[in-house]
Amino acid sequence: MKIVGLDTLIFGVEDLAIAGQFFRDYGAIEAPIEGGLRFEALDGTGVEFYPADDARLPAAPVAGCQLRKTVMGVSCAEDLEAIRAEVSKDREVRSVADQSIECMDNSGFLLGFQPTIRKAFHLPSEQANAPGAASTRQVNRLGVDANQTIAPRTLSHIVYFVPDVAAAEEFYVRRLGFRCTDRFEQVGPFLQPMGTLDHHTHFLIGAPPHMQGVEHFAFHFGGPTDVMLNGSRFVEKGYQPFWGPGRHLFGSNWFWYFNSPFGCHVEMDADMDLHDASWRHRTVQLSADTSQAFLTRVREKWSPGPGTPKHGAYA
Amino acid sequence: MAPMPDLPRRRLCHVSEVNEGQARGFGRPGAAQDDLFLLRRNGQVHAYLNACPHLAGAPLPWRKDAYLSPEGSAIVCGAHGARFDPTTGLCFQGPCLGEQLRRADIMIDEKGNVFY
Ligand code: FES
Ligand SMILES: [Fe+2]
Secondary structure: OOEEEEEEEEEEEOOHHHHHHHHHHHOOEEOOEOOEEEEEOOOOOEEEEEEOOOOOOOOOOOOOOOEEEEEEEEOOHHHHHHHHHHHOOOOOOEEEEOOEEEEEOOOOOEEEEEEOOOOOOOOOOOOOOOOOOOOOOOOOOOOOOOOOOOOOOEEEEEEEEEOOHHHHHHHHHHHOOOEEEEEEEOOEEEEEOOOOOEOOOEEEEEOOHHHOEEEEEEEEEOOHHHHHHHHHHHHHOOEOEEEEEEEOOOOOOEEEEEOOOOOOEEEEEEOOOEOOOOOOOEEEEOOHHHHOOEEOOOOOOOOOOOOOOOOOOOO | OOOOOOOOOOEEEEHHHOOEOOEEEEOOOOOOOOOEEEEEEOOEEEEEEOOEOOOOOEOOOOEOOOOEOOOOOOEEOOOOOOEEOOOOOEEEEOOOOOOEOOEOOOEEOOOOEEEO
C-alpha cells in the first residue's frame, strides 16, 4: 500500500478569481481545467478550485469547510487494489474514474486514491557553503538572486482538525499503513504513508466537532531562501502572514504560514526531515519551545546608513 | 455628535472613504498587521480590532483590507474561517462560535474625519 503523498486538494470556493490570484501570487503554476482552476507545483501535484455550488463537487464535511476532497497518489495500480480490498471491509469504496477510487476517512473527510500524477524533475536543493563541508555550491555560483523565479516543488502536507484523534489516526495507521513519526501529546500525531520518507504528509489536531476542517496545507519549496524570498514577495503583495518565518523542531522544516481565503492557513515549507521505518517517534507536550527552533517576524526592509530615520529603524 | 478627539488620537480617514460593503484596515507603518478595521454595512460604519477571538491577537484578513466575504455579508477570519456578523461582531460560525470581535474605540468628528 505505497501511498506516496498528496496529489491534489479540491476546494469549493465563493470566488474563483480570488483563489486564482492567491495561487498565482504564491508562485504556483496554472494548469487549465474545465469549470475551475488548477494550480500546480513543479512535479504536477496541486490544488483545484470550483465554485462552491458546482453540482459535481462532493459535499463539504461540515459547514464552512471549503476542502471537498483530498486526493492521494499511490505508486501503482496494485496499490489501488490493495486499498480497495482493505477499506471496503467496513465502508463503501467508489470507483470515480479509470484507476481512481474514493472513500471517507473516520472523520468524514473524503479521500481519493489514484496512481500518482507526480512527474520526476531535477533541480538542485539549496546549496550552502560551510567551512569544513565536503559539498559546497559551485565556485562563482551565487547563493541568492533577488529576481529568481520561485515555484513550489511539490504538495507537502495537510493538517486536519478532527473531533476524535484516536479514531482518525486508527484509519490512517491501521487501514492505510501510515506511521506515526512524532506526536504532540493531547494534540495529535504526525503521519507518514509508506511510499515516502517525508516526516509527515498529514498531521491531525484534536478539536471540537464545530471546528472540524483544515488547519493548513503546505507546498515544499527548494530551500530556506526560497521560502524567505517567496514569502517576502507575498507579504509585499499585501498578503497577511500568520506565523513565521521560522523552523519547526518536529520535521525540521522551515515554515511560513499565511492567512488565506480558503478557511485555513497556507504554508510554504522547505527542508523537511526524512525518516525510514527505523525511526522511533517522539512524544512531547506542544508548546512554543517544542514547536519551533526559532521564530522571526516580518518587518519592512531597511538598512543601516544613509536614510536611516533619526530614531533609528529599531523603533 | 461625537466630541472632538483628544490629541493623541490619530486620523484614519474620512468616513466617505469607507464604501458600502467594503472594509479598510489601519495600522502603524511597516507593522506586519493592521490594528483595526472599518467597514460599512447598510450605510453604518463599524470599527473592530483586528484580532480574532479564536487565537488571541491573530490577524483576520487574508490580504490587506480583505476582511469580508466576497459578497460582503460576513467578516471572515483568514486563519480558520470563523465568520462574524459585520454589524455586531458576533461569531456565528467557526472555532470561536458565540464569541465577539472587540469594537475599536473610534471617534468621528463633525466633518466626518475618523480618529482612533
Ligand atoms: S484565528 Fe481566527 S478562526 Fe482561528
Ligand atoms: Fe505545516
